[in-house]
Amino acid sequence: MPLPALRPVxxxxxxxQGQQLICLRDVEGYVEEQLVLTPAAFFVACQxxxxxxxxxxxxxxxxxxxxxxxxAEEVLKVVHHLDQAGFLYSERFxxxxxxxxxxxxxxxxRPPYLxxxxxxxxxxxxxxxxxxxFLRHDGPGRQPVPGNGTxxxxxxxxHIDFHRxxxxxxxxxLRLFQQGxxxxxxxxxxAHAAPPVPFILTQKHFATPFGTLETARELVHHLEAACAxxxxxxxxxxxxxxSIEFQAVMLAxxxxxxxxxxxxxxxxxxxxxxxxxxxLPEVQAFLAACQELVAGAGKRVSVIAGxxxxxxxxRFGDAFDIxxxxxxxxxxxxxxxxxxxxxxxxxxxxxxVMRDQNRRRVCGLNCIYAALKALAGxxxxxxxxxxxxxxxxxxxxxxxxxVALA
Numbered sequence: 117m118p119l120p121a122l123r124p125v126x127x128x129x130x131x132x133q134g135q136q137l138i139c140l141r142d143v144e145g146y147v148e149e150q151l152v153l154t155p156a157a158f159f160v161a162c163q164x165x166x167x168x169x170x171x172x173x174x175x176x177x178x179x180x181x182x183x184x185x186x187x188a189e190e191v192l193k194v195v196h197h198l199d200q201a202g203f204l205y206s207e208r209f210x211x212x213x214x215x216x217x218x219x220x221x222x223x224x225x226r227p228p229y230l231x232x233x234x235x236x237x238x239x240x241x242x243x244x245x246x247x248x249x250f251l252r253h254d255g256p257g258r259q260p261v262p263g264n265g266t267x268x269x270x271x272x273x274x275h276i277d278f279h280r281x282x283x284x285x286x287x288x289x290l291r292l293f294q295q296g297x298x299x300x301x302x303x304x305x306x307a308h309a310a311p312p313v314p315f316i317l318t319q320k321h322f323a324t325p326f327g328t329l330e331t332a333r334e335l336v337h338h339l340e341a342a343c344a345x346x347x348x349x350x351x352x353x354x355x356x357x358x359s360i361e362f363q364a365v366m367l368a369x370x371x372x373x374x375x376x377x378x379x380x381x382x383x384x385x386x387x388x389x390x391x392x393x394x395x396l397p398e399v400q401a402f403l404a405a406c407q408e409l410v411a412g413a414g415k416r417v418s419v420i421a422g423x424x425x426x427x428x429x430x431r432f433g434d435a436f437d438i439x440x441x442x443x444x445x446x447x448x449x450x451x452x453x454x455x456x457x458x459x460x461x462x463x464x465x466x467x468x469v470m471r472d473q474n475r476r477r478v479c480g481l482n483c484i485y486a487a488l489k490a491l492a493g494x495x496x497x498x499x500x501x502x503x504x505x506x507x508x509x510x511x512x513x514x515x516x517x518x519v520a521l522a
Contacts, residue, residue: 119173119195120204121166124309127158128431128510140203144309145229145356146216147202153194156186160194164204220355225328226320228365229356234277235365239325246369249282254504256287259294262370267298267418270491270498270521272457272484273366275306275359275422276514280506287502288518289366298418300332300376301367302410304487305359305422306479307381311350314399315343315486316381318354322364327373329364335378335409342405344398353381359422359483380406382482390470393485394463406490419521421487423480425450426505429512432477438513443505446476450503450515453478457519458498462488495521 126141130152138158140151153161159180163173170188177186198204202212220226231237236245250258273288274281292298307316319336322329340347354360360379367375385393393399410417426446429438436442449472456465466485469478498521505515 118167118169119164119191120199120206122161122164122198123203123205123209125203142203144353146209146213149201151198151201151203156181157194157197160186160191161198161203164195164198166205216355217352220352223320225323226318226354228323228325228361230358230361231325234279234358237325242325242365243369245278246282246286246366249278249286250290252283255283256290256502259290263294263296265296266415268292268295268520268522269417269495270419270421270460270487270519272421272423272480272487272517272519272521273363274424274516274518275362275480276424276506276516277358278362280514281504281516284502284504284516284518285362285366288520289370291501291518291520292418293370297371297416298375299416300335300378300413300418301363302378302406302417302419302487302490303360303363303380303422304420304483304490305357305363305379305381306424306483307350307353307357307383308359308479309350309353309357311353311383312387313345313347313350313383314385314396314482315347315402316350316353316383317343317347318351318379320354322361322377322379324365324368326365326368329368329373330376332376332378335413338409339378339380339402339405342402344401350383353383354379357381363420363422378409380486382486385482390473392463392466392470393482394466400489403486403489406486407492407494410490411494419487419490421480421484423483423487423516425453425478425480425515425517426476427479427508427512427514428476429508431508431510431512434512437511438507443513446505446513446515447503449476450517451500454500454503454517454519457484457488458500458521460488460491460495460497460521462492491521498522 124143130139138153170191236242274284453468498519501518503517505513
């Protein structure tokens with residue numbers, strides 16, 4: 117009988133006591149703990165596609181490793197280990213998944229999933245942690261008094277983890293703070309789990325260590341009517357997605373729970389063949405509804421895109437190492453794209469990124485496009501506030517920027 121298939125995982129090499137190992141992370145977040153495998157066990161895991169049985173894997177192993185024999189018991193031991201950890205599509209995982217989904221469905225509030233993992237869970241510690249990013253040598257400094265003018269209409273901000281990009285958040289959110297406090301913020305985030313729908317809504321409020329940001333449910337209800345798909349079919353993706361969570365943390369850092377939000381995750385605009393979103397009526401209808409709400413909700417509304425830019429290097433599937441030449445080339449292309457963002461030109465931005473079929477893997481492509489479309493008619497243009505990149509520990513770079521739109 118075919119063995120159960122391996123679930124979507126993020127796999128990266130680590131070294132432990134001089135031994136090269138492979139670490140697996142559940143990209144959907146149903147399993148909290150990471151799993152470490154030997155290279156041989158990882159090879160077995162990679163063969164688990166739901167179609168191969170034990171004998172198939174033994175043959176594949178022998179071909180890969182010069183005729184070496186792999187006993188059936190060893191194959192089944194790896195399968196059992198993966199299943200116990202929740203990394204296989206099996207009855208065990210189906211039960212786990214249903215428990216997690218049901219608990220999330222019944223909750224009024226989305227807990228801060230990454231509190232205590234990616235940033236401190238206690239408000240006092242988190243404030244010290246975030247304060248430091250403003251004051252470091254590459255930070256923007258700190259303005260203790262908030263602005264009292266019209267809120268910044270739009271902001272493109274990173275969604276990389278704070279440890280690598282905290283100083284970049286500081287640049288963007290200080291610009292927001294210097295303007296005036298918004299009352300409602302539309303937050304477009306990237307659904308890294310890549311659900312097969314263009315946008316995913318939630319009515320859940322977002323808890324942070326600084327207080328809970330209330331979701332403007334009346335605005336979410338308005339957007340429901342613009343969806344030709346079920347906007348809650350993949351709502352579970354909101355549970356672990358960091359691209360909105362980090363924006364909620366930064367908003368609460370400055371304003372506490374005084375700001376209401378409209379959290380929107382951006383998924384796949386088209387199924388397979390790259391199609392310009394302008395040619396997709398369902399996408400345009402939803403974004404037209406967003407534009408109508410942003411334009412009609414008064415002057416104290418802001419739109420934020422939590423979006424990183426390029427993902428380049430071996431960590432992301434490239435066959436080359438990162439050097440100064442690669443960094444310069446990535447930055448040059450990023451800045452070409454960002455010229456369209458500062459011009460508030462959504463279509464131009466999309467075409468610029470896709471000019472080379474998005475070879476840099478700009479994960480914020482749909483997210484930034486959506487934010488710009490939601491701001492259409494409300495902004496004249498913008499300014500590139502900050503640009504930077506960070507190394508990926510598994511070999512590569514991730515770039516990000518802040519653009520203020522007024």
